[in-house]
Amino acid sequence: MGKKRKERRRNKPAAENHIKTTRRTRKLKISSGAFIAPSFVGVMTFFILPFLVVIYYSLVDNPISANFVFLDNFKSILGNASFKTAVRNTFTFAAVAVPLAVVLSLLLAIVLETKLPFRSQFRTFFLSPMMVPVASIVLIWQVLFHYNGAINEVLIKLGGSRIDWMKSDYGLIVVVILFLWKNLGYNMILFMAALASIPQDILEVARLESATPLQTFFYIKIRYLSSSLLFVTIMSLINSFKIFREVYLLTGDYPYDSIYTLQHFMNNKFRSLDYQTLSAAAILMSLVMIVIIGILFIAENYFGKDVEG
Template sequence: MMRILKRTTGKTPQQKREALAGLLFALPSLAGFALFFVIPFFMSLYYCFTEGIGGTRFAGFKNFESLLSSESFLLAAKNTLIFNGVAVPLIILVSLGFALLLNTGIKGLSFYRSSFILPLVVPVASVILVWQILFHERGALSQLLKHFGLPAVNWINSGWSVGVLVLLYIWKNCGYNVVLFLAGLNSIPREYYESARIDGAGPWTCFTRITLPFLAPTGFFVLVLSIINSLKVFRESYQLAGNYPDRHIYMLQNFMNNNFANLNYQRLSAAAFLLFVIIGLMVFALFRFEAKLGRDLE
């Protein structure tokens, strides 16, 4: 009786040993996560409410007030919002378009898949070098304009810079999204399309009534992935235009990197915490929307 009670109310010795073994195997990963993520996060949170470098003292919300009144921060936030609002929908539409085109049974599908994945494995420095050759004020594109009697354009240091960065972002990250969309399209049973065509449905009806609903989970994942990649575009922006790029591509990452270089840790921590809160709220809203969409489709 006691043995049965022990089995129903607690773990057996074997289960405890397995749990302990699993914890020991996971310990190095948990230690690394705590050392490089958890502890720095709380240190950054502490700096948000202090001032001074050596002897820090409590400052309340002074750092956040200073941050929200900073023109450079507001410019960086506006540019980041504009970039995400333009680049993320564009890359989803372009990726979906290419996926639908490749899903039509085009010859050499494996070759095209490899071609789309290639930008992901090419070193960023090499990509930036090609982009600078193309879009520099004296680059290939400006020389082509001069050939036709048009004035040269300083693509990287003008209002055109955001277009150049969006184009670079799409070229760099489009391939992975195409592969994900292709996997989602291949998982849709072909019988649904055949039945719809028998009932007289056209291509647009099949796309809106079959493809889009079944592709919604993949599309949601691609959306989240695209937003995450768009927030990492600082690497390309930094190598393309340096620490202080044109004001149209001065992103939040540029702002935080410059404050780190100036040892303004309080301001950097406040900006990082605000970005963390905004991203968390955005992801939470997206997951709520995806859950509601899934219930509606059911």
């Protein structure tokens, strides 16, 4: 009996500590859940549930009768001439504007990394478009690229003829310039921060080994910039779809064919309450975006694995 009492006294503190630890863990889980709950509810309400509704709309003939048609909406939209034009223009714009935004902003970051005079003023100049409201941007572009605008006046004085920029194939060039003007500064700052984080001792070793600037850039800097390149490319891709606001304000619902994008197509379907076609187009665009971003992640993992490892 005496031995059993001694064992109980010896085990009692351990059991009490275990109970206290369990209670503390439970309280921590409850408090963590309470902090996460508002964000979880927000994501479910404004992202997950609406996307599920979009999937439902894409599988019915219309939201009122709600007759299940499975993939008929997708077959119909893939045969739609306006949809094909919008897809071709959207991918053409993204294929031109996104690489230019990434490459030019990286070049600007490398140039401004050197000890140039008025370096801070250059940074301010390239960041200033981020502070300009969309309405002001549209006004500037109308002044520049209107049929009677400043660019055409310059062309006439140089012996050329007027160009209807927004109602011709030149419209795509105007939109690409607008996109670059808006996004180069932000991308440049991201690349400058990434370049500043590269270990200086590695660059010093490369200089001691007589590596050329090009060798240093491609074999060292690009490796350390891989994650920033991925982020900037994804953000530029997303921003290329947001250019619809400016184009819509410049040209309205039905712009010239070369700048009629997926966002115009979706906006027009929304105005005509064609939710099933709109939903099918949104899902197809989402799937394509997922594939593109997945490829970018695989490429970043391949090129940046030796640095991260």
